[in-house]
Amino acid sequence: MAIRRGFNHLARGGQPAVDHTHSQRLPGPRIGTDVLVNEIPVVVPELAAPAERIRVCAWYVQPGDHVSVDEPVVALAIAGATCDVSAPCPGRISRVVAPLNTVVEAGAVCAWIDPAG
Numbered sequence: 001m002a003i004r005r006g007f008n009h010l011a012r013g014g015q016p017a018v019d020h021t022h023s024q025r026l027p028g029p030r031i032g033t034d035v036l037v038n039e040i041p042v043v044v045p046e047l048a049a050p051a052e053r054i055r056v057c058a059w060y061v062q063p064g065d066h067v068s069v070d071e072p073v074v075a076l077a078i079a080g081a082t083c084d085v086s087a088p089c090p091g092r093i094s095r096v097v098a099p100l101n102t103v104v105e106a107g108a109v110c111a112w113i114d115p116a117g
Contacts, residue, residue: 026109040089042111044104047078054078056102056110061093067113074098085110092117 047054058075061067072084073093091113098110 024053027085038116039094039112039114040091041083041109042073042087042113044076044098044106044108044110045077045083045085047083050106052078053112054104056100056104057082060084061102061111063093063095063097065093066117067091067093076104087111087113089115091115093109 038055044054055077056074057077060074062074067073067087069088070086073087074085076083076085093111094114094117095112096110097112098104098108104110
Protein backbone atom coordinates (compact mmCIF):
# COMPACT_ATOMS: atom_id res chain seq x y z
CA MET A 1 0.00 0.00 0.00
CA ALA A 2 1.39 3.41 -0.91
CA ILE A 3 1.49 6.21 1.63
CA ARG A 4 0.04 9.42 0.29
CA ARG A 5 1.54 12.54 1.83
CA GLY A 6 -0.95 14.99 3.31
CA PHE A 7 -3.56 12.35 4.04
CA ASN A 8 -4.03 10.04 7.00
CA HIS A 9 -4.17 6.72 5.15
CA LEU A 10 -3.19 3.51 6.85
CA ALA A 11 0.32 2.24 6.21
CA ARG A 12 1.35 -1.39 6.46
CA GLY A 13 0.55 -3.00 9.78
CA GLY A 14 -2.52 -0.82 10.34
CA GLN A 15 -0.51 2.16 11.62
CA PRO A 16 -1.60 5.60 10.44
CA ALA A 17 0.72 7.38 8.04
CA VAL A 18 0.98 10.95 9.25
CA ASP A 19 2.52 13.80 7.32
CA HIS A 20 4.22 15.93 9.98
CA THR A 21 5.34 18.62 7.54
CA HIS A 22 1.99 20.41 7.84
CA SER A 23 1.44 20.04 11.60
CA GLN A 24 2.59 23.53 12.60
CA ARG A 25 0.14 25.93 14.24
CA LEU A 26 -0.74 28.88 12.10
CA PRO A 27 -1.35 32.41 13.41
CA GLY A 28 -4.89 33.73 13.49
CA PRO A 29 -8.15 32.34 14.82
CA ARG A 30 -8.18 28.81 16.18
CA ILE A 31 -9.92 26.41 13.88
CA GLY A 32 -12.99 24.74 15.33
CA THR A 33 -13.61 27.22 18.14
CA ASP A 34 -15.16 30.64 18.53
CA VAL A 35 -12.18 31.94 20.51
CA LEU A 36 -9.72 34.25 18.83
CA VAL A 37 -6.09 33.72 19.77
CA ASN A 38 -5.75 37.25 21.13
CA GLU A 39 -8.74 37.07 23.53
CA ILE A 40 -8.02 36.91 27.27
CA PRO A 41 -10.42 34.96 29.54
CA VAL A 42 -12.04 36.29 32.70
CA VAL A 43 -11.79 33.20 34.91
CA VAL A 44 -13.76 32.25 38.03
CA PRO A 45 -11.19 32.08 40.87
CA GLU A 46 -10.89 29.35 43.50
CA LEU A 47 -13.29 30.70 46.13
CA ALA A 48 -14.29 27.77 48.33
CA ALA A 49 -14.56 24.02 48.58
CA PRO A 50 -15.51 22.27 45.32
CA ALA A 51 -18.92 21.32 46.77
CA GLU A 52 -19.89 25.01 47.21
CA ARG A 53 -22.10 26.50 44.50
CA ILE A 54 -20.81 29.66 42.83
CA ARG A 55 -23.47 31.76 41.07
CA VAL A 56 -23.16 34.78 38.77
CA CYS A 57 -25.20 37.42 40.62
CA ALA A 58 -24.34 40.65 38.73
CA TRP A 59 -22.56 41.83 35.61
CA TYR A 60 -20.95 45.27 35.76
CA VAL A 61 -20.16 45.27 32.03
CA GLN A 62 -21.73 44.26 28.74
CA PRO A 63 -20.18 43.09 25.46
CA GLY A 64 -18.58 46.08 23.78
CA ASP A 65 -17.72 47.90 27.03
CA HIS A 66 -14.12 48.97 27.56
CA VAL A 67 -12.45 47.91 30.81
CA SER A 68 -9.19 48.71 32.52
CA VAL A 69 -6.99 46.24 34.38
CA ASP A 70 -8.39 45.32 37.83
CA GLU A 71 -11.78 46.89 37.04
CA PRO A 72 -14.64 44.79 38.52
CA VAL A 73 -16.38 42.86 35.75
CA VAL A 74 -18.70 40.35 37.44
CA ALA A 75 -19.99 39.59 40.94
CA LEU A 76 -20.17 35.99 42.14
CA ALA A 77 -22.28 34.75 45.05
CA ILE A 78 -21.07 31.94 47.28
CA ALA A 79 -22.45 30.87 50.66
CA GLY A 80 -24.28 34.17 51.21
CA ALA A 81 -21.29 36.37 50.34
CA THR A 82 -20.32 38.09 47.10
CA CYS A 83 -16.95 38.37 45.40
CA ASP A 84 -16.04 40.67 42.52
CA VAL A 85 -13.91 39.32 39.70
CA SER A 86 -11.75 41.94 38.00
CA ALA A 87 -10.48 42.29 34.45
CA PRO A 88 -7.05 40.66 34.03
CA CYS A 89 -6.08 43.17 31.33
CA PRO A 90 -7.35 46.35 29.67
CA GLY A 91 -9.49 45.98 26.57
CA ARG A 92 -13.03 45.52 25.31
CA ILE A 93 -15.45 42.86 26.57
CA SER A 94 -15.95 40.72 23.48
CA ARG A 95 -18.31 38.11 24.96
CA VAL A 96 -20.09 37.16 28.16
CA VAL A 97 -20.42 33.36 28.32
CA ALA A 98 -21.95 32.94 31.81
CA PRO A 99 -25.32 34.68 31.94
CA LEU A 100 -26.83 36.13 35.10
CA ASN A 101 -27.82 33.47 37.72
CA THR A 102 -25.68 30.79 36.06
CA VAL A 103 -23.92 28.35 38.41
CA VAL A 104 -20.22 28.23 37.52
CA GLU A 105 -17.20 26.27 38.72
CA ALA A 106 -13.78 27.51 39.74
CA GLY A 107 -11.60 27.81 36.67
CA ALA A 108 -14.53 28.36 34.31
CA VAL A 109 -14.42 31.21 31.81
CA CYS A 110 -17.23 33.71 32.36
CA ALA A 111 -16.24 36.35 29.78
CA TRP A 112 -13.63 37.17 27.13
CA ILE A 113 -11.65 40.40 26.72
CA ASP A 114 -10.14 41.60 23.45
CA PRO A 115 -7.03 43.52 24.52
CA ALA A 116 -6.76 45.14 21.08
CA GLY A 117 -10.29 46.53 21.40
